[in-house]
Amino acid sequence: xxxxxxxxxxxxxxxxxxxxxxxxxxxxxxxxxxxxxxxxxxxxxxxxxxxxxxxxxxxxxxxxxxxxxxxxxxxxxxxxxxxxxxxxxxxxxxxxxxxxxxxxxxxxxxxxxxxxxxxxxxxxxxxxxxxxx
Amino acid sequence: xxxxxxxxxxxxxxxxxxxxxxxxxxxxxxxxxxxxxxxxxxxxxxxxxxxxxxxxxxxxxxxxxxxxxxxxxxxxxxxxxxxxxxxxxxxxxxxxxxxxxxxxxxxxxxxxxxxxxxxxxxxxxxxxxxxxxxxxxxxxxxxxxxxxxxxxxxxxxxxxxxxxxxxxxxxxxxxx
Numbered sequence: 309x310x311x312x313x314x315x316x317x318x319x320x321x322x323x324x325x326x327x328x329x330x331x332x333x334x335x336x337x338x339x340x341x342x343x344x345x346x347x348x349x350x351x352x353x354x355x356x357x358x359x360x361x362x363x364x365x366x367x368x369x370x371x372x373x374x375x376x377x378x379x380x381x382x383x384x385x386x387x388x389x390x391x392x393x394x395x396x397x398x399x400x401x402x403x404x405x406x407x408x409x410x411x412x413x414x415x416x417x418x419x420x421x422x423x424x425x426x427x428x429x430x431x432x433x434x435x436x437x438x439x440x441x
Numbered sequence: 442x443x444x445x446x447x448x449x450x451x452x453x454x455x456x457x458x459x460x461x462x463x464x465x466x467x468x469x470x471x472x473x474x475x476x477x478x479x480x481x482x483x484x485x486x487x488x489x490x491x492x493x494x495x496x497x498x499x500x501x502x503x504x505x506x507x508x509x510x511x512x513x514x515x516x517x518x519x520x521x522x523x524x525x526x527x528x529x530x531x532x533x534x535x536x537x538x539x540x541x542x543x544x545x546x547x548x549x550x551x552x553x554x555x556x557x558x559x560x561x562x563x564x565x566x567x568x569x570x571x572x573x574x575x576x577x578x579x580x581x582x583x584x585x586x587x588x589x590x591x592x593x594x595x596x597x598x599x600x601x602x603x604x605x606x607x608x609x610x611x612x613x614x615x616x617x
Binding site: 350351352353354355356357404 | 468
C-alpha cells in the first residue's frame with residue numbers, strides 16, 4: 309500500500325516500511341580497487357569431488373572487522389581471521405562459498421559466513437573468515 | 442608385467458551402473474565422504490558408501506612367467522563387501538526413482554559389469570529403508586539401499602629369487 313501522511317506502523321507493508329536507500333555505486337567506486345580472487349568451485353569427476361579454482365577479477369575492498377563487530381562474535385572465535393568484503397555486484401557468492409585471497413604474499417582460503425545483498429545500492433557485502441579446515 | 446594389477450573400486454562400479462542405467466547427469470552419483478557440497482538444484486542425488494568388508498580367502502602363490510626373469514607372485518583376495526546406496530532429494534524424485542536403483546543393479550548391464558570386474562552383486566538387496574528426516578528447512582526424502590557384493594581381487598608382482606644372489610661374495614664362508 310502507499311502510505312500518505314501519518315499512518316500507524318502496523319498499517320504499512322514491509323515493502324513500504326523499508327525506507328529507500330541511495331545507490332552508492334558511483335561514490336563507493338572511489339574506495340574500491342581491483343580485486344583478484346579465486347572462487348573454489350566443486351565438480352564431480354569420476355564420482356569424486358574435485359575442486360577447481362575459478363579466477364575472478366572484480367572491484368572492491370577487503371578490510372578487517374571493526375572492533376565492535378568483533379566483540380559481538382562468540383568469545384572463542386574473536387581471534388579468528390575475520391574480514392569484510394565490499395565489492396561490486398558482479399561478485400556473486402553465497403554462504404559457505406570458499407574464496408582465495410592474497411594475504412601476506414600467498415593465497416589464503418576464506419569461507420563466506422554472511423552475505424548482505426545491497427545490489428540496489430550498488431554494492432555487495434560479505435563477511436568472511438579464514439578457512440582453517 | 443605391471444607390478445600392481447589396477448582395479449576399479451566396487452563403489453565406482455556401482456556408481457557407473459547407477460549413472461548409466463538411470464540416465465543420470467555426471468554430478469548426481471558420487472562416492473560418499475568426498476566432502477561434496479550438494480548443488481542447489483532440484484532433483485535427487487545418490488551416494489555410494491562402503492559399510493563394511495569381510496575378507497574370507499587370501500592366498501599367495503608363485504607363478505612361472507616365461508616372459509619374466511624372476512618369479513611372479515600372484516596374490517588373490519576374495520571378500521564380501523556390504524555397500525550402502527543412498528538416494529535423497531528435497532522433492533519427491535528420490536521416492537519416485539528409488540526402485541530404479543534395484544533394476545540398475547540387477548540388469549544385464551550389471552551382470553556384464555560383474556563379469557568384467559570379477560564380482561557378484563547379490564540378487565536381492567539386504568535392505569531398503571527410509572531415512573527421511575528434517576534437513577535445514579526442508580524434509581529430505583532419503584532411502585538407503587544395502588547390497589552385498591562378493592568380489593575377488595588379485596595382485597601380481599615380481600619377487601627376487603635365487604637367480605639373484607643376495608649375499609656379496611666376500612662374505613661367503615667356504616670350508617677348506
